[in-house]
């Protein structure tokens with residue numbers, strides 16, 4: 001890589017290459033070399049927990065003036081905190097764990113980061129190199145385990161390699177299609193004396209992500225966009241990853257084409273913009289889902305035709321030609337063949353497209369989507385997002401989330417768990433800016449919200465950060481509130497407490513005859529000889545639990561108290577705040593395309609199938 005071109009070659013002695021003023025060649029331990037390397041790549045925050053194999057690294061970490069370590073309560077929390085940090089700041093997130101169970105506790109967040117293309121470097125200690133493969137105490141083959149869920153991983157047994165490997169890990173994680181990289185370092189490599197050199201020359205043959213799109217493809221795509229009658233800009237998370245939201249808006253406004261943003265792309269295009277149709281997919285808006293179905297051109301930018309978006313693939317957007325731009329060539333044609341494939345960075349692609357579309361206009365070709373907008377506006381007016389009020393005097397979960405969004409505003413960062421509350425948070429909060437919506441889209445990892453919010457707040461302390469969590473999810477990772485309380489990371493958590501694993505319950509309501517097998521979380525009736533808890537007892541009591549973890553715990557059960565409790569939480573900034581919102585358990589997420597069915601079967605609400613009244617219906 002060019003920035004390292006002047007550095008000494010690996011294996012060279014200091015004498016062979018007299019270091020320049022900016023070059024460092026020093027003798028130290030592998031552990032010190034690791035910390036110096038982290039400092040050199042600009043890592044400022046590491047989330048982790050020590051243990052035997054990684055212990056040598058924790059000693060010099062204590063002295064670092066540049067790297068802050070945040071001691072979490074579970075390694076899964078460290079991983080999600082690092083991804084929350086990465087998504088909120090745009091930088092590489094870093095987590096650290098010891099060998100064996102410490103490392104395997106990182107597997108879920110690594111898989112999560114892989115699915116959502118989040119730049120993450122996970123550093124794990126490994127047993128001493130001679131013990132590798134002997135079933136030594138706390139040995140796990142974490143490189144083998146994470147092979148299919150990392151962009152790349154390294155096992156380091158030679159301490160001299162540490163600076164190069166760290167430089168390469170950060171480079172791989174952050175460039176091209178971002179993703180997780182694991183660096184597993186044997187304990188003896190951390191303990192040994194070695195030479196730290198910086199800068200290093202990296203060696204990544206075969207890794208050259210193509211960022212600059214092909215001019216011919218761009219011209220072709222621009223021509224198709226201008227000539228289409230029913231185009232949709234189908235925008236995915238890649239647009240956010242590439243910092244291409246300004247360019248997206250220019251292209252959208254230049255052409256007048258409608259925009260849909262996937263669950264991973266919320267905030268890439270303002271929700272309030274008149275050209276925005278909403279989110280496509282299983283719980284997307286009727287206009288967004290229908291526009292894709294009836295479209296004649298899917299203008300796909302950094303999206304991947306995920307099954308949650310396409311529904312039954314062979315009936316997805318049957319009339320559409322496809323332009324597909326992605327930094328990862330493996331995505332193009334994976335699920336849906338592309339008529340015009342474009343490999344490149346979304347920002348460069350969009351910048352070139354703006355010029356090419358303008359050239360089409362200058363040549364007298366005009367985009368005319370008038371008839372299309374008549375239809376789209378009709379769908380927008382007829383099928384807006386909405387919800388039923390809660391039964392007598394109760395709180396509707398959608399109302400809670402909507403009100404938080406309205407009172408807190410669109411500068412805040414919102415992190416969601418996984419389930420109904422996640423979908424409502426995607427639907428009823430208005431996302432106007434990039435990096436304001438964090439969620440586990442690809443993996444759907446319950447327990448993501450609290451640690452991700454913690455990481456986001458650690459990376460952007462000036463921002464207001466809310467976790468919108470479910471009562472099920474919250475019970476998976478709430479222990480990180482202790483970390484927040486002890487480290488001055490005052491996040492706000494709204495627990496949408498419907499007393500159940502609501503999303504699974506919704507499927508049981510719709511597809512399993514209302515047989516609620518193992519989805520009830522609250523104090524239920526006596527069963528199997530186990531006495532029911534006393535009436536009114538909450539197990540757990542989220543208010544007490546939160547107080548015990550050093551947070552302020554609040555509860556809200558009535559619509560008339562909603563504004564006051566949100567405002568009370570907004571005023572507390574010296575500690576984390578948790579609000580236990582008691583909502584009714586029967587609310588359902590609509591619209592919905594049932595898994596495995598066609599998007600044409602979308603239901604706007606229970607038993608409400610939209611009538612599009614056209615010949616394509």
Ligand SMILES: Cc1ncc(C[n+]2csc(CCOP(=O)(O)OP(=O)(O)O)c2C)c(N)n1
Pocket residue numbers: 417418419420421422444445446447469470471472473474496498500501502503504
């Ligand atoms: C780690 C994990 N385990 C199980 C699931 C399956 N699952 C998806 S949503 C859900 C229920 C979530 O319950 P809760 O957090 O209360 O959210 P709600 O749907 O009630 O809003 C479950 C169990 C999952 N996505 N992730």
Ligand SMILES: [Mg+2]
Pocket residue numbers: 419470471472496497498499500501502
């Ligand atoms: Mg729930």
